[in-house]
Amino acid sequence: MVQTTHTAPFVMADNSTVDHTAPVTADMNKSRYLSTQWQQRESEQLWPKSWLFAGLESDLKDSGDYIHFEIGVESILIVRDxxxxxxxxxxxxxxxxxxxxxxSxxxxxxxxxxxxxxxxxxxxxxxxxxxxxxRFSTEPCAETHSLKSVQVAAFEGLIWVNMDKDAMPLEEYLGTLKDKIAPYNLQRMQLISQQTVALDCNWKTVRDNFLEQYHVDFIHPQHADTVDCENSINTLFPFGHSMTRVKGFVTDEKYTVPEKAPHYLAPLLSGLDLDIDSFDGRVPDIRQAVQQQKRKIAKHLGFDYGPLSDEELTDVIQLDIFPNLFLTIQAEEVSIYTPRPHPSNPDQCYFDKWTLQIPEEMACDPAKGWMLSPLLNTSKETPRPKHDYFDQDAVIAQxxxxxxxxxxxxxxxxxxxxxMHSRGFDKVTLNVDEVRIQHFHNWLDSQLSQ
Ligand code: FES
Ligand SMILES: [Fe+2]
Incomplete structure (x- = not known):
């Protein structure tokens, strides 16, 4: 049993049933990441009873269009009738x-x-x-040999399935997270890449990585000048969901504000008709300038940011939807991530990344050189990018x-x-910055013990 008594720096979602007055507590024996017995429990108690992201509605426009996805030993086919x-x-x-x-x-x-x-x-x-x-002694017929169905639902262009016929409706499961996603209007975004990488780790090892920013200073040094992880706000929701919100275009509070804007902001600033050198000595002004220029250029382009606030034009939110979906959301781009278990080996998993962006023609004026985000992929494949499969060695080899x-x-x-496999390591110890990991595993434990 691992226990800390820190006061966790998170806020509770409205109507949350999470007891935030309890000390941050976890039983994080390492076996949950390593053992085939634990993996078997997930195969029986978790995956068949959860709403799972399966793909994009944009792949199911017309009759006969289909997607298929795999989760552990299961494979699900979704078809438009x-x-x-x-x-x-x-x-x-x-x-x-x-x-x-x-x-796929x-x-x-x-x-x-x-x-x-x-x-x-x-x-x-x-x-x-x-x-x-x-030639069959008893002729197979629709009553005896039809395909076995599962629940399917769509929300904001995302397709979900649930193998549990008695599961609560998806909208109830998402709860107030629906209101976090809807303003970004995912349905007008286009798929610009779909990737799956095979990893030599448990699916929850990937998952935990996404649920904390404690590691950012050490392995993502480029973030220090552009996002304020130190003051990110974590929110916990019922059913094991959570969210973090990070201010963008600011210097992380732990670091000294630089005299000059970081050079990698140059494409963004020039796309917004801003001169990077004009921020010499006033780097903290960049955030507001970006918000104002996005409004101005969007108006010129006829692009509607809808109900998004100025802060939402510069900040990043990451939603973690139990059990295995992450959405990293910015005003112009959304990345969807799903770590999925290997069918039999707890030391392996698959990790999917889908990238959606607002269409280039909505967000750019090539004649003026204006662009609402430098993330926009102006050389995307049409009409649909291929699903690219590779393994971690290809990533490590760049x-x-x-x-x-x-x-x-x-x-x-x-x-x-x-x-974690070493006999010299036996338990995972979490701090308050890792409260979302805690929240996930608490809910996982409750699901596996049902
Ligand atoms: S038709 Fe024989 S296995 Fe499908
Ligand atoms: Fe990271």
């Missing part, structure tokens, strides 16, 4: 269990067809066609990148996992 409803099914043919679909997305299926012996199903999962049907920041994280994740 001709009446525009969505169907979600275990991706296992009811003949002999073959996985029907193996690519596709368009315009005429029916769901197993490639092995050619059984076909409607988009509602009903068995339609069975080659040589009369052949692939998720982002500078996450590449820096990946460099350490394998070593974290390896170090």
């Amino acid at each position: 001709s009446d525009h409803s969505l169907g979600a099914f275990y991706n296992s043919c009811q003949h002999r269990g073959n996985r029907i679909v193996t690519d 997305h596709g368009k315009g299926m005429r029916h769901i067809r197993c490639p092995y012996h050619g059984w076909t199903y409607g988009f509602d999962g009903a068995l339609k066609g069975v080659p040589s049907r009369k 052949q692939k990148t998720l982002s500078l920041t996450f590449d820096q994280d990946i460099f350490y994740l394998r070593d974290m996992q390896a170090g």
